[in-house]
Amino acid sequence: MRNFLAIYQREVKSYFSSPIAYVVIGLFILLAGIFFYLIVSNFVQMCLRVDMMAQQYRMAPQKMNVNLMAIRPIMHNLSLFALFFLPLVTMRLYSDEKRTGTIELLMTSPVTNLQAILGKFSAAGTLFLVMLGGTFLYIIFLFLYGNPEVGPIFTGYLGLFLLGLCYIAFGVFFSTLTDNQIIAAVSTFVFILFFWAIGWVSGFVSPGLGETLSSFSLIDHFDDFAKGVLDTKHIVYYISFIFMGLFLSFVSIESTRWRGR
Amino acid sequence: MIDVQQVSRYFGDVAAVNDISFKVEKGEIVGFLGPNAAGKTTAMRILTTYLPATSGTATVAGYDVHEQSMQVRKRIGYLPENPPLYQDMRVRDYLEFVAKIKGVAPADRKKAVDEAMDKVAISNVSDRVIKYLSKGYKQRVGLAQALVHNPEVLILDEPTVGLDPNQIIEVRQLIKSLAGNHTIILSTHILPEVSMTCERVVIINKGVIVATDTTEGLTKKHAGATRLTVSVEAPLQAVVDKISAIRGVNKVEKTSGNHTTVFVESDKEVEIRPEVARVVIANDWPLYEIKAEDVSLEDVFLHLTTQEEGQAV
Numbered sequence: 051m052r053n054f055l056a057i058y059q060r061e062v063k064s065y066f067s068s069p070i071a072y073v074v075i076g077l078f079i080l081l082a083g084i085f086f087y088l089i090v091s092n093f094v095q096m097c098l099r100v101d102m103m104a105q106q107y108r109m110a111p112q113k114m115n116v117n118l119m120a121i122r123p124i125m126h127n128l129s130l131f132a133l134f135f136l137p138l139v140t141m142r143l144y145s146d147e148k149r150t151g152t153i154e155l156l157m158t159s160p161v162t163n164l165q166a167i168l169g170k171f172s173a174a175g176t177l178f179l180v181m182l183g184g185t186f187l188y189i190i191f192l193f194l195y196g197n198p199e200v201g202p203i204f205t206g207y208l209g210l211f212l213l214g215l216c217y218i219a220f221g222v223f224f225s226t227l228t229d230n231q232i233i234a235a236v237s238t239f240v241f242i243l244f245f246w247a248i249g250w251v252s253g254f255v256s257p258g259l260g261e262t263l264s265s266f267s268l269i270d271h272f273d274d275f276a277k278g279v280l281d282t283k284h285i286v287y288y289i290s291f292i293f294m295g296l297f298l299s300f301v302s303i304e305s306t307r308w309r310g311r
Numbered sequence: 312m313i314d315v316q317q318v319s320r321y322f323g324d325v326a327a328v329n330d331i332s333f334k335v336e337k338g339e340i341v342g343f344l345g346p347n348a349a350g351k352t353t354a355m356r357i358l359t360t361y362l363p364a365t366s367g368t369a370t371v372a373g374y375d376v377h378e379q380s381m382q383v384r385k386r387i388g389y390l391p392e393n394p395p396l397y398q399d400m401r402v403r404d405y406l407e408f409v410a411k412i413k414g415v416a417p418a419d420r421k422k423a424v425d426e427a428m429d430k431v432a433i434s435n436v437s438d439r440v441i442k443y444l445s446k447g448y449k450q451r452v453g454l455a456q457a458l459v460h461n462p463e464v465l466i467l468d469e470p471t472v473g474l475d476p477n478q479i480i481e482v483r484q485l486i487k488s489l490a491g492n493h494t495i496i497l498s499t500h501i502l503p504e505v506s507m508t509c510e511r512v513v514i515i516n517k518g519v520i521v522a523t524d525t526t527e528g529l530t531k532k533h534a535g536a537t538r539l540t541v542s543v544e545a546p547l548q549a550v551v552d553k554i555s556a557i558r559g560v561n562k563v564e565k566t567s568g569n570h571t572t573v574f575v576e577s578d579k580e581v582e583i584r585p586e587v588a589r590v591v592i593a594n595d596w597p598l599y600e601i602k603a604e605d606v607s608l609e610d611v612f613l614h615l616t617t618q619e620e621g622q623a624v
Contacts, residue, residue: 056411060397068399155395155456158359159412160384307363 053161057169058176061143065177070139074177078135079184085127086188093120116198117278121189125206125276128185129269132178132214133242139177140221141235143170144303148229163303167296171215171222178214182207202278209275212288216268217242219295226302242268312337312464312494313358318367320353327353329518330367335511337463340490342509343498344612350518351498352392355466358496359389372463385414388462388493392469394453398442402433402452405441406459413460427455431485446473454482458489465489467497471504483508502612514612539575539584540566542600543591547571553594557586570599 065071097114104111147153156166186207192198220241225234249267252260264270268291271284313335320328328350335341343351356362358369360380368375374382397405406424415423428434431451436444441452450473457465470486471479486508489495499505505512506526514522543550550571551563559581564574577583584603591598 053412056408060400060408063404064397064399150396150398151391151393152395152397154356154359154361154389154391155409156412158361158384158387158389159409160381160414161412162381307361 053165054169054172057161057166058172061170061173062176065139065173070142071177071180074135074139075181075184078131078181079187081131082124082128082185083188086124086185089123089127090120090192116192116196117202120192121198121203121206122276124188125210126272128182128210129213129272132181132210132217133239133246135181136174136178136214136217137221137224137235137238137242139174140218140225140238141231142225143174143222144225144299145229145231145234149231157307163300167222167299167303171218171296171299174218174221175215178218179211182210182214199278202276205275205278205280208280209272209284212275212285212292213268213272216288216291216295219292219299221295223295223299223302226299226306312339313369313371313496315354315358315369316367318354318357318364318369320350320357320362321365326518328357328515331515331518331520332367333513333520333523335494335496337494338491339511340486340495340497340509342505342512343496343515344500344502344505344512345498345515346500349515351515352468353518354515355389355468355496355498359387359466360384361389385460386462387464387466388457388460390453390457390465390467390470392472394449395456396441396449396452399440401438401440402428402444403437405452406455409456410459413462415460423459423461427459430458430489431455432481447475447478450474450478451482454485463494465493465495465497467495469499470497471499471501479504538604539577539587540572540600540602540604541575541587541591541598542570542572543596543598544570545594545596547573549594550596553590554587557583557590559583559586572600 093114093116096119100112100114144153147156157163189198189203217238221234221238224237224241225231227237228234245266245268247267249264249270252264252267252270254260255263265287271287274281274284313333315334316332317330318328318332319326319330331350331354333341343354345351353362357364358371358376360376360383363377368377370376371383372386374386376383397408400408403424406427407420410420410423425434428437431454433448433451433455436448441449444452450470454467454470457467467486471482474482483504486495486497490510497508509526511523511525513520541550541554547565550573551565554560554573554575555563559577560575560583561578562574562576564576566572566574575583575587584601587601588598591601
């Protein structure tokens, strides 16, 4: 536990003592803000139009759901932005240690590989939590001017967090494979994008295959979270995805010793 | 303290180290000497548990480097060829981190870091960010990192590389002062370093140990021949013929000089100087110089590490 904390603290400090954390968090929140504005102003316009139509035809105005029409698209946007940003957060975790040789310190210290991997994984997870926390400020505005339901917001953020941890787990893995940060980031991005897009083809193939593919898709599992549905099958999927990424990282690090590179 | 038994390590088909065995006693300083790519770093990485051996066993402080690697890791300080520094950290933070992962108790941590910084004289830069330090300071921070948990065994891979002459002397003195309390293995390809700091030398070439001995023992044993420079005024051919005739002389070679100067090589047990003097006097040659040369460690090293190529040609 002490070793885990030592690694974790060092990684978090290293994020925040370099520009990485500030740039990533700042731009993530900025981007989220722009899209929040677009989505919400679009939603407000739609509400006005519905009101006008109701007056014209002299009937009761249709009730607009802020959760369904504003928060859900926002959640989907955030899940996409995380895909762009998180590979940049995880790329240096092992690559940099390999490049500078600090991996030799780490692997000749009485720290197990599991402790090191979990420390790094949690540090990146913490950074992602801060990124998500920043976007929560926008949601507060919705509470000030409307009355969204809390439940779907909670499940949405839970889903986002789990989804982000999936990205991070495989980000750590690809970072163990190379001493080049760019290669680590690009492979993470492409790999995650593949698991993201795998559900898109489900509409074009036979229903059985389509459902199978869709159940592998990272984003199809996220849909229910954004809707406010908490289903254990999605949680189990994400947890196994994270576990797989961490397990592969572990195997990769262990085998580095045997390969000697 | 360190016991290596028939350790080999292959990278693909290439043996980086091949069947090496040696022992290091507690408190000794042992030098690992060899040309580049001889397998020094690989041997050290096996001892530090960074790389597993393909075959053979190695124990450090009584613990097997593979089976009980965590116990070994607690007891070693390791300075790799490139000091393993987190460039963005401050010196003190970095050393505190290392102390933490090396298992120094929280109460002793500050003291351990201060002592390590004192030993390598970097207390004045303790608040500087590592990437802005000069190469010499970085090397010393690396050394402090290896010392911070006061390990029983220190493994230093080319500890004086990149330092200026004054710093080299300082680091060598530091290493010498650490002996006794610590068992030290250091690798180098700089010969004077070994004769100055180490009590014992392990010469390694192409993954094989070619010699293990004390520095003096090595020069004596591997001298193989006594060399004599003789400078006289006489026709070269006559000198060569006459001296070659002496019993025990193996080789007579002309070298440059104002007079007729020859190198004489003989078996090391035979003292030929009186005999050479007699020949010179008998022929009435004016004598300018007669000098025996000590075989330096450098010669031994060259002899041992170039032998194979010589045979192959």
